[in-house]
Amino acid sequence: MNKVFLNKIETYDIEKLKDIYSRIFSEIDLKSKIKEGMTVVIKPNLVIKSKPESGIITHPNVVAAVGILIKEMGAKVLIAESSGGLFTPATCKMVFSGSGYTEIAEKYGFTLYTEAEFSKVTINKPYICGELNVINPYINPDFVIDIAKLKSHSMTGLSGAVKNLFGVVPGLQKPELHCRFPKEEDFVKMLTDVCEFVKPNLSVMDAIDGLEGDGPTGGIKKHMGFTAVSESPYALDYVCAKIIGMEPENIKMMAFSTEMGLTPKSLDEIELNDDINKYLIKDFLMPKSKTTDFIDRIPKFLRPLAAKIATPKPYIKKDKCVGCGKCAESCPQHTIEIINKKAEINYKNCIKCFCCHEMCPIHVIDIKRLKIFNL
Ligand code: SF4
Ligand code: SF4
Structure with a gap:
């Protein structure tokens, strides 16, 4: 049974976020999975350099709260992301500093990945994409935490935990994959291949503020007031889609992963810690491209x-x-x-x-x- 933890929270207060994640991490016994000296790689959504309060990127305080708890377990924290555009040490530094990540890294002792190196990987039994380049921290990592932002997305409908992992593909090689897989039905298979390659150990959703309408960067900021955690990025996306009024079967990426047995078929297959009805957002604007x-x-x-x-x-x-x-x-x-x-x-x-x-x-x-x- 997939388990998804939902928690209401109205602000990005680090102490309050830590309280929530600390309770969840105890419930899933995260401490038994994180060993002393291990490097935990955190994948935020930094699609573009943006202010923390923009609703576009994973808020650095969410990453800070998770990272502090991971460090208390004796592990090192490495934050690694490739935004859109060029992928060079200078652009990595610019995106981290312009998005509030340099500040949290210095304050809490996290490492930011700015070497901008990548390697070719082969995906065993791919749905469509057998080979692609991935930034080095996601090749044989000790442990990966995917910290996504809940947003609408003009091409895929939803930007959540699965779509967030597309950011492991270096910079301008992302548009190349659009070229290789121009049809949406093929593109979503590729996204599923990337998610299965990274296989995040834990996924967290920053759904305190997000974007509605024409996301993932040009939409309208939307306050949603919750955060969610799951060991399954697919179950996490399913629950979040339901909350914002998107039908998972209408989102090609989710319809495909459901067919492949990765995404649950209904809420009956997901164990929730709280009543989902308390979280429903009735007026969430869908992207124009998807209506x-x-x-x-x-x-x-x-x-x-x-x-x-x-x-x-x-x-x-x-x-x-x-x-x-x-x-x-x-x-x-x-x-x-x-x-x-x-x-x-x-x-x-x-x-x-x-x-x-x-x-x-x-x-x-x-x-x-x-x-x-x-x-
Ligand atoms: S449309 Fe936007 S990205 Fe393109 S050149 Fe004009 S300002 Fe720059
Ligand atoms: S939508 Fe058209 S113009 Fe814009 S990036 Fe894609 S192919 Fe180019």
Whole structure:
């Protein structure tokens, strides 16, 4: 039986977070699994350099609370992440310091991974991706804790514990994987391969503040007021999806992992420490790219054509674009050009992966769908 621990918490107070995680860690007897001298690698979500209070990244205080408890068990803490964009020692340092991680590392004695080295790995019996590069701390680690941020995601629907592990792929090699697996059904298989490769020993969700709407970077900050922990990243995502009103069977990534027997089929297969009804968020905004409501309202025979015409596209707000080129750098199809200090998309080659939307530092790439039939 998968177990998921839910706990309400309204602020990022480190002492309160420590109290919650300390109780959970005792219940799962984490101390018996963490040996003296071991290195515990923590994988936060630092998709982009962002302020801790933005709702975009795993708040550093959540990582601090978990890390302090791990250190008390006698282990070392190594925080390792590859954000989008370039993956170099300088960009790693810049993301850590701009996101509040350098401060917690210095204060509590954690190590930040800034060497920016990676190696090729082979995945045994992959669903689709047998070989890829992974940043070195995730190759034969002693113990991994995946600390995700609960957000909507324009491409995959949900950004949670499973999607967070895509950050073990170095920098600009992430868009390359979009190119290798342009169809969403293949991309989600690759994400499942990555999750099965890392196999986090423990997963934690920062769902105190997150993002709704067009996440994972351009959405709207949403206060949700809880944190959750599980030894299964799949069960953790399942419960969090239910809380924010997403149906797991409608999220391709979860539908696939359910079919593969990794994600539970229903809440009946998950043991919860608390009543989930106390956590439900009724007004969570779904990403524009994933809403299918209007398609459901037109005659069935017209739906394939309507879906094709109305497939959401990235749209650059030219008046606000500063021409920094981050979108072009992250585009797997190399279909964005900077002309006269403004980004321009050649839609002919666009595969609607929304990497550009994710990587724009000032969030001026919108997602738009053509409205048809006045719906
Ligand atoms: S990342 Fe954003 S601001 Fe920078 S060039 Fe692209 S659209 Fe413009
Ligand atoms: S333009 Fe944007 S959505 Fe289209 S392929 Fe490039 S990164 Fe992906």
